[in-house]
Amino acid sequence: MVNLNGTILDQNEVNITLENRGYKYGDALFETLKVVHSKIFFWEDHYFRLMASMRILRMEIPMEFTMEFLEQEIIKTISVNGLAKSAARVRLNIDRGEGGKYTPITKNINYSIVVDELENEFYTIDTKPYTVDLFKDYYMSPGLLSTIKTNNKIINVLGSIYAQENSFENCLLLNTNKNVVEVLNGNLFLVKGKTIKTPPLEDGCLKGVMRKQLIEIITKLEDYELLEASISPFELQKADELFTTNVITGIQPITNYRKKSFTTHVATLLVEKLNVKVRLS
Template sequence: MINVNGTLIENAPFISSENRGYKYGDALFETIKVVYGKILFWEDHYFRLMSSMRIMRMEIPMNFTMEFLEEELLKTINVNGLAKSSVRVRLNVDRGEGGKYLPKEKTINYSIIVEKADSDFYTLPKTAEYTVDLYKDYFVAPGLLSTLKTNNKAINVLGSIYAEENELDNCLVLNTNKNVVEALNGNLFLVVGEHIKTPPIDDGCLKGIMRKQIIEVIVNSGDYVVEETSISPFELQKADELFITNVIVGIQPILRYRKKEFNTKISEDILKRLNTKLRLS
């Protein structure tokens, strides 16, 4: 069952050819993990969505409170029989129908789609290899829009096709200044000794929810130093570790970049600290 503006419908087409999210990518979304009815990092997701809607000049409905949207998420999970499961949720917000580039109305639609997630807590994926390379066909233009989770994901789609064609597990994306900004499906962290770097938001990376959590874990650890600073492609092969973060997987270590192989010692430690934080929250 899909939740469309509060109405639960069967899994069937529910948007028209005039939907602005479909026609122009005039839409935002949040990918959320829910474990046994607990929405992880819900406050962060909610405020990112509200901030993104303001940046996109969407008129936020009066009923779009944190409590209202939380209730809608849980309602959709429950009706799909997933209340006692780990769930991946996509909350999509668009500007309705009508108009060309200029919207005719100020309507806001939302939809919620849920599916069962693979695991309850965050664990390091058990893979023999996780190989990445740079995706250099197209570049991210640094700016506020590139930090939003919008439906405009052409680079991510083309990069994913490139990765499959070249037998890669993922690709790292560059901005127009030729700095590494993120992976196709998450933020990037680089480890050298006890020093950990991640690209700054100003470089054009997604303002990731898990990125924020990992930075807080590192700062509170007392064992590592984290720095938000630009990362050159030349630094990748000099790193001790590279890892990708998103709210569904948590941490995905990169095991190989070109001829360089990486360990996962720091990744494992940070992941343990993250899970401890979740248990205490």
């Protein structure tokens, strides 16, 4: 069952027309949420990122789009799918309705909520082999639009196909300045000695909610220094550790990049602190 503008429907009953702007122009954005026992992880951060993203896209935010209203709609959708006492992945999609060419003809806003069951309630470390490579066919643009979760994800799609064809678990994306910005499904962190580095938003990386949580955790660690600074491809093979982040997986260690193997010590430490933060929030 899905939630379309507040109405619960069977998935087969949902009709998206050819004039839908999200379908036609990618004029849409989304949030991916992890919900456990009807508690949305980091909901405030997701909500404020969503509001900021809608403003960047010049969407007119409906008056009813309060934090409480959207939370209720998410929990309602989880409940009708029998997942109120389980872990769930939620996609909250926002589009600008129907009609018009590039210029919208209305200020309508549609929303939809789709849920899937997840196995893990809290975050764990997966140390199975996880090999990545650079995806160099196309480059991301530095700047504000690259930092938000719009439905324009063609580079991520092409990178995923490249990874599948070459038996990689993931790929690293570059911007037009040839700096490493992120992976296909999340942010990137690099560990060298006692320094933990992640690309800055100015390089075009996603303004990830999990990225924000880890930055807050790392800045409180006495033994490590956090840097938000550009990462060149040459730094990857000199790193002690690489890991990726998103709100569904939490932290995913990268074990191999080309001929280099990496440790997972810092990722393991951070997962423990992340779960403590989740429990206390």
